[in-house]
Amino acid sequence: MRPVSELDWRGPGEPRPLILRRVTALDPRQGVDGTFDLVVRDGEVTELAAPGEAVVAGAEEIEAEGMYACPAFFDPHVHLRAPGGEDAEDVETGSRAAAAGGYCGILAMANTRPPVDTAADISALRERAAAEASVPVGFLATVTRGMEGEELTEMAELRDAGAVGFSDDGLPIRSARVMRLALQYQKLAGLQLALHEEDPELSGAGVMNEGPVSALLGLEGIPAVSESTMIARDASLALYEGARIHVQHLSARESVEAVAAAKAAGVALTCEATPHHLTLTDEAVRSLDAGFKMNPPLRGEGDRQALIDGLRSGTIDCIATDHAPHPPEAKEVPFEAAAMGVTGLETAFAVIHTELVLPGALDLATAIERMSAGAQPFGIEPPSLEPGSEANLVLFDPGATWQAGAEGWESRSENSCFTGRRLTGRVLMTVAAGGVAYRQRSFAMGVAG
């Protein structure tokens, strides 16, 4: 395990010490839950002092009574679109969106144009992150050359160049033989394999969930079994090869069942679910609004409940956004012709808090834990509030309400499926690898006054 700070970013600068006075500190992983003066100094959480007691010379003090300090979030599934898609996003804007969402670290997918499949590609992206990124960024490389699903990339060299994992995300690895080779080769290359699980034969030209809504709209459906059968296939292969896999963006009840069965059988498998699959269903697609088009698609209410249950029980390990920016012209077209994907970094926490925590479907501690649990599957230490830990924390106001998108976005793209929603719970500040990566504007002004 390595700390978040070993990923690439422009660095923390030379921050002043920071005291969060009377903040509610909550770190379920470390058993921290109470009111403290939380002190950050020299890039570390140095002290959880009794409220009102901390004294640090030259520290910035924030009166944080009623606010929460938690381990900052970690997103193992982000599309930064660099190289080749800079009209939608790049390292600078995407990492700024991450910081605004309370994330101290993100992992960027490799399905760029061209795909990230050589050591030179990884090196170039790492340099860009070192110059531009507001939070630490890790880059995945593709599993197969050109994402063509046929030949493995030079995984050992990619690892040495600094790739943090491998994924052909955006596309499944169609061939079971190639999948097996990748799992075997993990014994040498050693890095995590993040899998977009979908059977292209079953998905066909599908554009939304197969069910009553697709039947009504006359849209070709993507059946739930397109995902679950591939999870079952790859879980079997991983068990057989003694490999570990990370299953991306679960969407269906059948998939949660397949994951639970695989874990029970001893497969070294982790998985993620997105805020949109946890809070929306294919009913949203009735409007034929391409803003709700993504892959995997929004499914039915039974699927959504199964995802929430899985998140609660730990069958689903973490929440990932699958932040997928697109320019307006990719979405201002009929549903079938529109690009798949939605942005998510800036709304993830508030959406989970508003739609799951406040109604009682998920307790806050579990939500907080799952928001940062995406680090471990990729060998990165999860953020922690324990004194002595690298300072990766988010400060949020659980009662603040705001309208998604009303003040614009940090992301270059605006294809959020939550635009216009009233959300409760707002990220005020993000500390990443010891430095302040983000301050919410009105909060920052209030503090200054």
Add this chain to the structure above:
Amino acid sequence: MRHLLGVEGMERADIERILSRAESFAEVGRRDIKKVPTLRGRTVVSLFYEASTRTSSSFELAAKRLSADVISVKSAGSSVDKGESLKDTVATLSAYGPEAIIIRSPHAGAARLVAGWTDAAVINAGDGKHEHPSQALLDVFTLRQRLGDLEGKRIWIVGDILHSRVARSCALAFAKMGAAVTLAGPPTLVPRGIRDALGCGVAFDLGGLGEADVVYALRMQGERMNDSFVPSLREYAAEFQIDSRRLGPRQLLMHPGPVNRGVELSAEVIDGPASLITAQVESGLVVRMAILYELLTGRDRPRGDRADTAEADGLPAPTPIGEPA
């Protein structure tokens, strides 16, 4: 009504108002001079991204019978083929200030999108496999002429439900008019979840067809064979063809056209006494006149104020029907 985007979202009263208007247009059609001045000076754009003979010609003639100016844009040879986006095409055509845009697109939801981009009334002439509302309205019109009322009638829609916008719009419209609808076809061509979506019956063979008052056969497209939805047209015909053996003497037969003779229908039933197929085509013209009338009269000129007052009854007095131009 502001637009005709789909049967879903229409009230039964909307359907009845349009159909009774169509009846008065049917009377016009029996005169020597078949044209009325109702839409004189108004512009109708017909934008077809898919090949169509009957729907496009029917709408075009309907608009001309109402004295509207008609521009027809077909995808072949147009800017559409040069990669222009739908949004840009609509912006260009909207510059002519049309009162209505009739659009057919291979994509579900295209008409609804267009409605968000233009001041014109938008008529969906078929969007992907989603809806084809004018077809459903003309089919209801045809059936009401024959049966008087659809209340309690049993209607079987037979064939490739999966790929049929006609099936969806008709099932919705027939149900709104009080009929009990059953969708029947090979299990590979009946979409999962359609029963819940439409509240209709589903059958995977024609064993129960005898209960139907109306049998509505759909076109079976040859390309479905290539996708292995059915093993062969021969087997499809053996299981699902409507012929004189399957069609009872009191049952009515409908088909949206064009018919594949010998596939979904046998020759003798197409031309038989139970067939309403020719009546459907005739209905198409008057119902489409009524749709244009519904959406375009009462709209103030110049355009701009299209508040809901335009939908209120009696505002302003429409041109009397039947006045020769």
